[in-house]
Amino acid sequence: MTLAVTIFRSIPTIGLIAALAPAIAAAHDDATRLDQIKAMFDPTSIVAGPTIVDCKLSGGTETTCFSVTVKSSLEQNEMGPWCPRNTADGPEVSGIWLRDGVVYDADGAFVQNLSTFYDDPEWQMFDPATGAINVTDSKESCEAAARPEVDPAYNNYCVECLTSYMDEERPLTYVIPLHPVDTAEPGRLNPFAGIGIAFNGIKFDAPAPQDAILDAHTLAPFDDCGGHVNLHVGYHYHAVTGCSPAIALTAYHAPIIGIAMDGYLLMARLNPDGTEPADLDACRGHDSDGLGYHYHANQPGDNQTIGCFKAEHGCSLNDSGQVCDATKRPPRP
Ligand SMILES: [Zn+2]
Numbered sequence: 001m002t003l004a005v006t007i008f009r010s011i012p013t014i015g016l017i018a019a020l021a022p023a024i025a026a027a028h029d030d031a032t033r034l035d036q037i038k039a040m041f042d043p044t045s046i047v048a049g050p051t052i053v054d055c056k057l058s059g060g061t062e063t064t065c066f067s068v069t070v071k072s073s074l075e076q077n078e079m080g081p082w083c084p085r086n087t088a089d090g091p092e093v094s095g096i097w098l099r100d101g102v103v104y105d106a107d108g109a110f111v112q113n114l115s116t117f118y119d120d121p122e123w124q125m126f127d128p129a130t131g132a133i134n135v136t137d138s139k140e141s142c143e144a145a146a147r148p149e150v151d152p153a154y155n156n157y158c159v160e161c162l163t164s165y166m167d168e169e170r171p172l173t174y175v176i177p178l179h180p181v182d183t184a185e186p187g188r189l190n191p192f193a194g195i196g197i198a199f200n201g202i203k204f205d206a207p208a209p210q211d212a213i214l215d216a217h218t219l220a221p222f223d224d225c226g227g228h229v230n231l232h233v234g235y236h237y238h239a240v241t242g243c244s245p246a247i248a249l250t251a252y253h254a255p256i257i258g259i260a261m262d263g264y265l266l267m268a269r270l271n272p273d274g275t276e277p278a279d280l281d282a283c284r285g286h287d288s289d290g291l292g293y294h295y296h297a298n299q300p301g302d303n304q305t306i307g308c309f310k311a312e313h314g315c316s317l318n319d320s321g322q323v324c325d326a327t328k329r330p331p332r333p
């Protein structure tokens with residue numbers, strides 16, 4: 001937890017209240033809404049858009065969305081570290097692991113202690129003689145160890161994939177309703193769509209499938225920003241630790257950190273006074289402070305940034321030319 005970098009965009013708070021609050025609180029005309037969404041993104045993360053497109057949401061509603069295509073990666077020095085190389089390695093060269101609401105440094109001592117941590121003697125990820133830890137250090141090994149049915153040769157490996165293993169820059173396109181369409185019952189999170197998008201273009205992903213990972217005695221740590229890489233979506237977050245750009249709202253309300261896939265805004269977990277709002281629903285949302293309905297991110301140890309969707313969600317697509325139909329499972333990239 002020692003290398004966390006806080007990137008905070010210095011946007012005048014007063015101007016933002018004037019510009020954003022009406023758009024958050026009330027439906028606006030589409031062009032104005034689009035401009036306000038565009039202004040929230042770090043422009044260097046955008047490959048194309050945002051533009052207005054037709055879309056079909058997860059509940060079947062056909063409506064108007066914005067489509068934005070973003071880089072799926074940060075600069076190399078803004079990601080990692082993930083796996084320690086030796087049981088002597090400390091937290092400064094290691095990432096984190098999440099379990100039952102708690103964030104752990106996934107350092108050498110943590111790897112050494114895994115059989116006790118999970119009460120399972122089959123954890124043996126290091127050479128007891130030298131302390132060397134098994135780490136996937138090539139595209140081939142990362143692919144074999146990260147797939148749902150882990151290649152048995154990579155049992156007891158620390159899994160680390162790098163964006164440099166990806167064949168090409170693989171931008172992702174997000175298609176998100178301009179105006180949320182609430183559902184009668186809260187909607188489950190969708191592993192294909194993800195949870196939302198940060199203003200540096202990075203995906204807030206659905207919870208990592210930790211059971212499948214642990215069954216093979218592999219560990220795919222997150223960096224101190226809660227992110228790691230897979231070769232299909234690039235770098236993505238499973239936890240919110242305060243690294244991505246935050247847009248200040250007011251002196252008493254948490255800043256905006258992203259847009260959820262259902263079109264509602266995602267705020268940081270805590271208000272500036274250090275308290276979490278007390279009236280959050282099961283999805284971790286509320287309607288407060290004249291801001292309209294919005295979510296607050298969960299504590300990072302839970303591996304679940306929000307609980308559910310209040311509204312029908314849109315799509316995240318590997319092909320920017322594809323039309324969003326969120327009632328269908330997207331093709332595997
Ligand atoms: Zn992941």
Ligand SMILES: [Zn+2]
Binds near residue numbers: 267286294296
């Ligand atoms: Zn709030």
